[in-house]
Amino acid sequence: MxxxxxxxxxxxxxxxxxxxxxxxxxxxxxPLSRAIGQLERRLGVELFTRTSRSVxxxxxGAVLLREGRAALDALEAAExxxxxxxxxxxxxxxxxxxxxxxxxxxxxLDAYAAEPGAVPVDVILCGVAEQERHLRDGRADVALLxxxxxxxxxxxxxxxxxxxxLLIVPAGHPLSGRTSVSMTELAGLPMPRWPGRDGTYPPxxxxxxxxxxxxxxxxxxxxxxAVLPESCRSLLPYDLRTVPVPDAPRVTTVIAWxxxxxxxxxxALIRTATRL
Amino acid sequence: MxxxxxxxxxxxxxxxxxxxxxxxxxxxxxPLSRAIGQLERRLGVELFTRTSRSVxxxxxGAVLLREGRAALDALEAAExxxxxxxxxxxxxxxxxxxxxxxxxxxxxLDAYAAEPGAVPVDVILCGVAEQERHLRDGRADVALLxxxxxxxxxxxxxxxxxxxxLLIVPAGHPLSGRTSVSMTELAGLPMPRWPGRDGTYPPxxxxxxxxxxxxxxxxxxxxxxAVLPESCRSLLPYDLRTVPVPDAPRVTTVIAWxxxxxxxxxxALIRTATRL
DNA sequence: GCAAACGATACCCGCAAGGTATTGAACGGC
DNA sequence: GCCGTTCAATACCTTGCGGGTATCGTTTGC
Numbered sequence: 001m002x003x004x005x006x007x008x009x010x011x012x013x014x015x016x017x018x019x020x021x022x023x024x025x026x027x028x029x030x031p032l033s034r035a036i037g038q039l040e041r042r043l044g045v046e047l048f049t050r051t052s053r054s055v056x057x058x059x060x061g062a063v064l065l066r067e068g069r070a071a072l073d074a075l076e077a078a079e080x081x082x083x084x085x086x087x088x089x090x091x092x093x094x095x096x097x098x099x100x101x102x103x104x105x106x107x108x109l110d111a112y113a114a115e116p117g118a119v120p121v122d123v124i125l126c127g128v129a130e131q132e133r134h135l136r137d138g139r140a141d142v143a144l145l146x147x148x149x150x151x152x153x154x155x156x157x158x159x160x161x162x163x164x165x166l167l168i169v170p171a172g173h174p175l176s177g178r179t180s181v182s183m184t185e186l187a188g189l190p191m192p193r194w195p196g197r198d199g200t201y202p203p204x205x206x207x208x209x210x211x212x213x214x215x216x217x218x219x220x221x222x223x224x225x226a227v228l229p230e231s232c233r234s235l236l237p238y239d240l241r242t243v244p245v246p247d248a249p250r251v252t253t254v255i256a257w258x259x260x261x262x263x264x265x266x267x268a269l270i271r272t273a274t275r276l
Numbered sequence: 277m278x279x280x281x282x283x284x285x286x287x288x289x290x291x292x293x294x295x296x297x298x299x300x301x302x303x304x305x306x307p308l309s310r311a312i313g314q315l316e317r318r319l320g321v322e323l324f325t326r327t328s329r330s331v332x333x334x335x336x337g338a339v340l341l342r343e344g345r346a347a348l349d350a351l352e353a354a355e356x357x358x359x360x361x362x363x364x365x366x367x368x369x370x371x372x373x374x375x376x377x378x379x380x381x382x383x384x385l386d387a388y389a390a391e392p393g394a395v396p397v398d399v400i401l402c403g404v405a406e407q408e409r410h411l412r413d414g415r416a417d418v419a420l421l422x423x424x425x426x427x428x429x430x431x432x433x434x435x436x437x438x439x440x441x442l443l444i445v446p447a448g449h450p451l452s453g454r455t456s457v458s459m460t461e462l463a464g465l466p467m468p469r470w471p472g473r474d475g476t477y478p479p480x481x482x483x484x485x486x487x488x489x490x491x492x493x494x495x496x497x498x499x500x501x502a503v504l505p506e507s508c509r510s511l512l513p514y515d516l517r518t519v520p521v522p523d524a525p526r527v528t529t530v531i532a533w534x535x536x537x538x539x540x541x542x543x544a545l546i547r548t549a550t551r552l
Numbered sequence: 553g554c555a556a557a558c559g560a561t562a563c564c565c566g567c568a569a570g571g572t573a574t575t576g577a578a579c580g581g582c
Numbered sequence: 583g584c585c586g587t588t589c590a591a592t593a594c595c596t597t598g599c600g601g602g603t604a605t606c607g608t609t610t611g612c
Contacts (some may be wrong), residue, residue: 001355003279004569018590031570033591043355045362050590053578060362067354067414070536074350078343079277079319086321086336138343154430154535259430260346280600294559307601309560326559329609 003075005039006068009047012036013065014198016055070136070154077138081261084138091120092265095140098125099212101253103231104161104276105144112272119265127210128194135258141266146229147252151197155256158274163230165248169241170222176241183227183247192224216240279351281315282344284308285323289341290474292331346412346430353414357537360414367396368541371416374401375488377529378510380437380552381420388548395541403486404470411534417542422505423528427473431532434550439506441524445517446498452517459503459523468500492516 008025012032015021022029040047047061057065096105105123112118124131124140132150134140144160145152167186169176175185190206192215201208207224209215212232218224220239229251233242255273257266284301288308291297298305316323323337333341372381381399388394400407400416408426410416420436421428443462445452451461466482468491477484483500485491488508494500496515505527509518531549533542 001279001351003277003351006351006354019588027569028571029589030572030591030593035569037591043358043362045358047358051578053589055590058362060358063361064354064358066536067350067357071347071350071354074343074347075277075279075282078282078340078347081343082319082321082323082336082340085339086319086334153432156429260342295557303600304602305559306561306603311600313560327609329558331559 001039001042003072005035006064006072008032008035009039010065010068010072012048012055013057013061016057018055073133073136077136077258080138090263090265091122092142092269093122093124093134093140094142094144094269095124095126095131095134096144097128097131097146097211099232099235100146100229101144101231102234104253107276108269108273111276112269115268115272117264118268121269129197129199132197135256138258141261141263142255142257142269145254145256147254148249149251152254152256154259156259157254157256158270160253160255160273160276162250162252164250165227165245166230166233167225167227167243167245168216168219168232168236169225169243170219171239171241173222173225173241175225175243178243181243181245183245186225186227186245189225192218192226277315277318279348281311282340282348284311285315285337286341286344286348288312288324288331289333289337292333294331349409349412353412353534356414366539366541367398368418368545369398369400369410369416370418370420370545371400371402371407371410372420373404373407373422373487375508375511376422376505377420377507379507380529383552384545384549387552388545391544391548393540393544397545405473405475408473411532414534417537417539418531418533418545421530421532423530424525425527428530428532430535432535433530433532434546436529436531436549436552438526438528440526441503441505441521442509443501443503443519443521444492444495444508444512445501445519446496447515447517449498449501449517451501451519454519457519457521459521462501462503462521465501468494468502 008021011025012018012021015024018032018036019029022032025032036047045060045064046058047064049056049058109121109123112121124134126134128149131140131143131145135143135155143155145155145157167175167181175181190204192206192209193201193204194209195201207218209218209224212228212235215224215226216237219226220237227245227248236242255270257270284297287301288294288297291300294308294312295305298308301308312323321336321340322334323340325332325334385397385399388397400410402410404425407416407419407421411419411431419431421431421433443451443457451457466480468482468485469477469480470485471477483494485494485500488504488511491500491502492513495502496513503521503524512518531546533546
């Protein structure tokens with residue numbers, strides 16, 4: 001199977017529409033139809049069930065979508081890492097969610113910088129769920145992920161810390177005076193909606209948010225409330241209040257890296273992290 | 277980057293010889309030279325340092341070899357799993373080294389077969405180091421691996437059991453009467469040589485072996501001695517003797533599976549295994 | 553100093569990838 | 583129920599690229 005065919009397939013599978021997929025790919029629709037047909041013939045597998053009005057994935061198609069994405073990511077990662085190896089820039093690239101692990105990250109960077117033979121570390125702060133992409137496609141060497149939110153599927157990981165969660169509300173909020181609140185009490189309230197793995201937002205009442213800064217501003221404006229890990233406290237604005245939520249799931253911070261690529265520098269960073 | 281280019285590159289990197297690589301690929305040498313040149317230009321990276329007499333990998337080339345193999349495996353796995361998903365054969369394929377885990381495996385298969393909703397399990401017995409390939413390229417769904425011999429890089433794993441190792445010698449061997457023997461005593465003796473990840477054998481005095489049956493026969497013929505996990509005892513021929521080697525590294529059996537692909541059936545098998 | 557080995561270059565050919573025009577089937581509006 | 587719209591498939595053409603043969607230039611071993 002060729003990468004081009006797979007890219008075409010993934011695009012069609014995402015759009016479920018040959019015209020739009022062809023647009024996205026920058027080619028005309030007929031060649032795309034043909035390419036998919038060819039792929040199906042070569043695999044001997046029907047990937048889509050098509051009427052002249054609709055396109056749907058078959059079960060086998062769903063498998064190819066999942067596995068194919070992983071394969072394309074691996075391909076892209078190979079390319080990126082090769083380029084980086086060539087340009088001699090031996091910097092490590094660490095990616096994490098903006099606003100998360102705000103205490104742990106500087107400690108880690110300082111401790112690693114103090115190690116003998118430490119290389120410079122570039123930090124990428126990105127929105128939620130983008131860090132996985134960065135790590136998978138080779139733009140980053142290592143990430144700080146947060147369970148149970150992020151998926152560590154396909155990465156090697158080490159646990160770094162675990163913490164409880166807090167309810168964040170504006171100063172005048174009815175719950176702001178409470179010493180504790182339980183998840184069941186929050187069940188009906190509109191919680192912010194984070195983008196999924198594919199960049200789209202789940203349906204629901206709460207506002208759409210991409211990062212912590214957005215979220216905190218919305219809370220200050222009384223448009224949202226949220227449950228966040230305790231470590232977010234250090235960068236809360238003055239006019240927000242926190243209430244412990246003892247029964248919220250505990251959040252574990254892990255350091256994650258792609259298998260295969262354990263450079264000496266990366267290994268040292270991981271060792272430093274686990275010793276903090 | 278296209279899969280074809282990458283396959284070409286990997287072949288040349290393996291052969292370090294354009295002519296032989298072209299032969300293996302079934303194309304002529306000039307197009308191969310061109311393809312590699314194109315790849316280098318597109319990546320903007322020198323992958324080989326060539327004189328007109330020799331070819332060697334650059335550092336970046338070594339990165340691409342490692343990462344590229346992983347990417348090609350992922351591609352092949354995607355194709356295989358798609359085909360299997362289509363033909364509706366929902367069988368699980370388990371792979372393990374012939375002769376290893378001879379006690380654990382039947383227990384696992386029996387226990388799983390008794391589970392509600394169990395699907396048939398095909399068992400592949402292969403030589404050492406082939407199981408990794410099977411799991412990486414989608415021919416198998418799950419493997420029993422043995423640490424510290426096998427690499428679990430890139431797989432998800434669960435530990436199943438751990439055991440010591442025994443020295444295996446023919447009946448008349450000088451060490452056969454001992455109650456215990458240490459690794460240092462065995463240091464000078466010619467141990468069998470197993471094939472590496474790439475199928476070639478390391479240099480050294482001992483005989484080359486591919487699987488346990490070969491090895492045991494060689495031991496019976498007094499051409500070799502070996503240190504093996506305790507569980508091999510159940511399939512030892514009559515005329516061999518065992519001596520405990522307390523300071524040999526302990527062997528851990530793990531069940532391993534590729535990330536991404538956790539079917540219901542696979543999950544059930546893993547659950548069964550960890551409960552044994 | 554010559555022949556062999558080996559990668560690079562030059563040049564040609566065929567096919568498959570991509571484009572345009574069109575067909576044909578399924579909805580939706582009236 | 584008919585027509586216009588939508589959207590995938592088909593037909594047909596063009597071209598660029600992947601592959602082949604012949605050859606060159608450099609290194610190396612005898």
